[in-house]
Amino acid sequence: MALDYVRAMLRPNARRRYNEGVFDRCKEGDLLEFHRRLYSHWAVYVGDGMVIHRIEVNGRVKIREDRFWDVAGNDMVSINNYLDSIKAAKPGHEIVQRARSRQGDTCYNLMSKNCEHFANWCRYDVTFSRQATLATTVNAGIAAAGMATGIPPLVAIGLGVQWLMTKTSWGVSYMYAYGTVKMSFFVSSSSSSSSMSRTSGNWMNPSDARRNNEDVAFQCTEGDLLQFPREGGFSHWAVYVGRGWVIHLLDDGKVQKDRFWDVVGDSLAKINNYLDGEMNVLPREEIVKRARSKLGEMEYNLVSYNCEHFATWCRNGVARSQQVCI
Known part of the structure; x- marks a missing residue:
C-alpha cells in the first residue's frame, strides 16, 4: 500500500488507480482530502459518487454538490477523518444531512470558515482547520520574532498577512509558503483544574x-x-x-x-x-x-x-x- 501511494504521487495512471481505491472505500459522511499543490481541499462524501464542499469559483464562494471525480481532477485523494481519534463523529446520515443543509451558503473566511472548517463541522460539529491553525502560528511567529529582535518590519509582516487572511480569500498558497510542513493540532479546551x-x-x-x-x-x-x-x-x-x-x-x-x-x-x-x-x-x-x-x-x-x-x-x-x- 505504501508503494502504491508513492507510485500514485509520481505517475498519473497510478494516481488514478489509487483514487479509484479511495473512491471504492468511501462511505457516507467520510471527509475527503484533495491534495492540491500547496494546500488541501476538503469535502464531505454524501454517496452516489457525490461530495459537498465549500468552493471558490471566479471570486465567488459557495457550498455546493459536485461529482467526486470533478473535484479530484489530477490530484490525489485520501479519506481523512483525522479527528475521529479525539472527537466523536456523528452518524453518516446526519453528517450528510448537515452538509446538505448548508448548500448555497456563500459565507467564507480563510481563517474561520474555509472548506476544512465546513467538513469538520459536518462530521464533528466542530469548526476546525489544521491549515488555518498553521498559518496563524506562522504569522504569530513572524510577529514575535520581529518583537524579539527589534525589527518592526517583521512585526508588520506577521500582523499584516494575518489581517489579509482574515479579511480576504487571498492567502491559500501562502499557507505553505515556508515549506510543505503540515502540523496537526488537536482540538482541546483549557482548564485550570489539575485534578482532571x-x-x-x-x-x-x-x-x-x-x-x-x-x-x-x-x-x-x-x-x-x-x-x-x-x-x-x-x-x-x-x-x-x-x-x-x-x-x-x-x-x-x-x-x-x-x-x-x-x-x-x-x-x-x-x-x-x-x-x-x-x-x-x-x-x-x-x-x-x-x-x-x-x-x-x-x-x-x-x-x-x-x-x-x-x-x-x-x-x-x-x-x-x-x-x-x-
Missing part, C-alpha cells in the same frame, strides 16, 4: 479516566498502536506488545519497553490504528518483532522520526505522523 484528566477536547474526573484506561488495557491486543494525548496539544504513541507492556520511542531518542500504566500517566489512552484503512497491516507477531528489534536504539527527530513515526512503522511498515507530516 484530558480527553477528546474535554476534561474527565480521575475515576472516569481510570475506568477508560482500564477498558483500553483490557481491549488491547498485541500489535495495537496506543495513543496517549498529552497536555499541550500533542500525543505520545506506543506499540502494545502484550502482558501489559508497550514499546515506545522516547523524546531522548531511546526505544524502550515500559508497563502500560507507567506510560499512560494522567492521559486518556486509546487504541488508534488509524492507518489500517489505507495502509497494509503487518501480522501481529511481525509488529511486535519489529518493535523489539529497535529496543535500545538511539534515534529521534521531531519532524521525521518521532514516537508516532516509530509506532506506524512497526504496524504498517511506513513511518507516518499525523502530528507532523512532511
Whole structure:
C-alpha cells in the first residue's frame, strides 16, 4: 500500500488507480482530502459518487454538490477523518444531512470558515482547520520574532498577512509558503483544574479516566498502536506488545519497553490504528518483532522520526505522523 501511494504521487495512471481505491472505500459522511499543490481541499462524501464542499469559483464562494471525480481532477485523494481519534463523529446520515443543509451558503473566511472548517463541522460539529491553525502560528511567529529582535518590519509582516487572511480569500498558497510542513493540532479546551484528566477536547474526573484506561488495557491486543494525548496539544504513541507492556520511542531518542500504566500517566489512552484503512497491516507477531528489534536504539527527530513515526512503522511498515507530516 505504501508503494502504491508513492507510485500514485509520481505517475498519473497510478494516481488514478489509487483514487479509484479511495473512491471504492468511501462511505457516507467520510471527509475527503484533495491534495492540491500547496494546500488541501476538503469535502464531505454524501454517496452516489457525490461530495459537498465549500468552493471558490471566479471570486465567488459557495457550498455546493459536485461529482467526486470533478473535484479530484489530477490530484490525489485520501479519506481523512483525522479527528475521529479525539472527537466523536456523528452518524453518516446526519453528517450528510448537515452538509446538505448548508448548500448555497456563500459565507467564507480563510481563517474561520474555509472548506476544512465546513467538513469538520459536518462530521464533528466542530469548526476546525489544521491549515488555518498553521498559518496563524506562522504569522504569530513572524510577529514575535520581529518583537524579539527589534525589527518592526517583521512585526508588520506577521500582523499584516494575518489581517489579509482574515479579511480576504487571498492567502491559500501562502499557507505553505515556508515549506510543505503540515502540523496537526488537536482540538482541546483549557482548564485550570489539575485534578482532571484530558480527553477528546474535554476534561474527565480521575475515576472516569481510570475506568477508560482500564477498558483500553483490557481491549488491547498485541500489535495495537496506543495513543496517549498529552497536555499541550500533542500525543505520545506506543506499540502494545502484550502482558501489559508497550514499546515506545522516547523524546531522548531511546526505544524502550515500559508497563502500560507507567506510560499512560494522567492521559486518556486509546487504541488508534488509524492507518489500517489505507495502509497494509503487518501480522501481529511481525509488529511486535519489529518493535523489539529497535529496543535500545538511539534515534529521534521531531519532524521525521518521532514516537508516532516509530509506532506506524512497526504496524504498517511506513513511518507516518499525523502530528507532523512532511
